[in-house]
Amino acid sequence: MHIGELAERSGLSLRTLRHYDEIGLLTPSGRTTAGYREYTESDLERLLVIRRMKPLGYSLEQMTTVLAAINDATQQHDIAELDRFIADAEDRRTALLGQVAMADEFLTRLRSLRGAEG
Numbered sequence: 001m002h003i004g005e006l007a008e009r010s011g012l013s014l015r016t017l018r019h020y021d022e023i024g025l026l027t028p029s030g031r032t033t034a035g036y037r038e039y040t041e042s043d044l045e046r047l048l049v050i051r052r053m054k055p056l057g058y059s060l061e062q063m064t065t066v067l068a069a070i071n072d073a074t075q076q077h078d079i080a081e082l083d084r085f086i087a088d089a090e091d092r093r094t095a096l097l098g099q100v101a102m103a104d105e106f107l108t109r110l111r112s113l114r115g116a117e118g
Contacts, residue, residue, distance in 0.1 A: 003028075006039045010047045017047075025064055026050065056092040 007014050020026040021037065026047055028037035046067065053063050069081045 001039050001044075003037045003039070006044060006047065009044055010051060012047070012051060020047075020050070023060060025060055025067075053089075056089060056096060058092075 003014060003017055007017055029040045029043055030038040050063055066085055069085055072078050
């Protein structure tokens with residue numbers, strides 16, 4: 001698939017995809033004779049993993065490390081390293097849930113103020 005279809009299917013912008021290619025986070029599987037990027041379903045799956053890491057606050061460098069570990073784990077069965085990343089992702093998720101809870105409290109407070117005026 002071309003970059004436009006990848007952008008549409010992943011929900012990410014063309015600019016983001018080009019940036020990921022420039023830094024080596026997601027390189028296209030091939031190029032057409034005209035030089036256009038070509039992506040596979042595996043590339044899309046990798047991109048969706050990247051997209052899922054973003055809300056957890058992973059830096060681009062950390063994403064590269066996690067993706068390499070995922071690749072190694074599938075090829076070499078390095079479960080210990082994968083377990084470390086699972087624990088880290090769980091910690092990040094817990095922190096994110098705490099932030100969501102605070103945002104909910106804030107919204108509740110704002111809505112109560114709106115109701116007090118009516």
